[in-house]
Amino acid sequence: MKPKRRMPLLPILAAAAAALTSLRAQTVRPNEAGLASVWKLHIAESNDHARVASACEEFRKASPSDPLAWVADGIGAWRWLKAGDTSTATTVFERMAAAPQTDPIGKTAAVMAKRWLTRLDREKVRFALKLMYRKNIEFPPSLEDLRMLPQQFQPPYTDRWGQKWSYRLVEFKHLKGIRGQKYELISASLGASSDLETALAVPYASRIPLKPSRVIGGGAVSEAIEFATTDGTNEKKVLNVGSEADGIRFPYRGASLLVLSDGDHWLVILSGK
Numbered sequence: 520m521k522p523k524r525r526m527p528l529l530p531i532l533a534a535a536a537a538a539l540t541s542l543r544a545q546t547v548r549p550n551e552a553g554l555a556s557v558w559k560l561h562i563a564e565s566n567d568h569a570r571v572a573s574a575c576e577e578f579r580k581a582s583p584s585d586p587l588a589w590v591a592d593g594i595g596a597w598r599w600l601k602a603g604d605t606s607t608a609t610t611v612f613e614r615m616a617a618a619p620q621t622d623p624i625g626k627t628a629a630v631m632a633k634r635w636l637t638r639l640d641r642e643k644v645r646f647a648l649k650l651m652y653r654k655n656i657e658f659p660p661s662l663e664d665l666r667m668l669p670q671q672f673q674p675p676y677t678d679r680w681g682q683k684w685s686y687r688l689v690e691f692k693h694l695k696g697i698r699g700q701k702y703e704l705i706s707a708s709l710g711a712s713s714d715l716e717t718a719l720a721v722p723y724a725s726r727i728p729l730k731p732s733r734v735i736g737g738g739a740v741s742e743a744i745e746f747a748t749t750d751g752t753n754e755k756k757v758l759n760v761g762s763e764a765d766g767i768r769f770p771y772r773g774a775s776l777l778v779l780s781d782g783d784h785w786l787v788i789l790s791g792k
Contacts, residue, residue: 551587557575592614596615597784609636612632622770624771631783633679638713638718640679643674650672658702661686662683682707685705726781731744744757
């Protein structure tokens with residue numbers, strides 16, 4: 520009689536540990552009180568970017584598996600950009616870009632990260648174009664000409680969705696016939712909002728003029744929320760968690776707060792607000 524073949528113990532233990540970790544991640548209770556504190560600090564501190572960004576990082580460290588940590592990441596990365604620390608901002612956005620696509624808040628965080636990372640990548644292309652201009656006293660007719668630059672100056676040739684940049688030389692409005700002195704560079708995914716400086720000048724969450732007015736439906740968590748506009752247009756928008764209307768996403772509804780996003784910013788609406 521042949522002896523029974525034993526299964527290796529280490530792979531079984533590793534699989535069990537992975538399953539346990541996954542289960543714990545799925546059952547993490549969102550720290551809504553902690554995010555509310557971060558949000559209150561964010562809207563109260565208009566210029567102390569480092570303080571707010573550090574508070575966001577502390578939230579991430581204290582609750583690494585909390586889905587609301589993506590919200591703190593987005594606020595913190597934006598604050599680092601405002602402070603001029605593009606390196607730290609990029610690190611946080613890269614983390615967000617890798618957010619699990621298993622829930623609405625992770626999907627929204629990844630889109631937000633790609634938008635800002637695309638703008639940061641566009642700055643690298645602009646720098647490469649500046650190098651070419653210094654050499655030739657004109658901008659190149661095609662981005663392919665940038666491949667002649669040394670490797671350390673090679674920029675990304677696509678945005679974060681893998682689409683090639685839209686680049687073309689343009690003339691000055693009042694100086695016709697002069698070419699190679701001005702260009703247009705945009706991401707097909709972002710269009711007119713491709714520029715980093717312009718995007719950073721937009722007041723945080725100012726393009727999300729909504730407040731909840733009533734609940735529509737039964738008592739389920741997935742029931743719809745009717746939002747009223749706060750910009751004087753007196754419009755109504757009905758959103759379910761995971762849905763989108765006019766560029767505004769509704770990725771999270773909790774016991775004490777709601778989270779909306781316009782793609783670049785989060786809006787945390789606290790209970791009773």
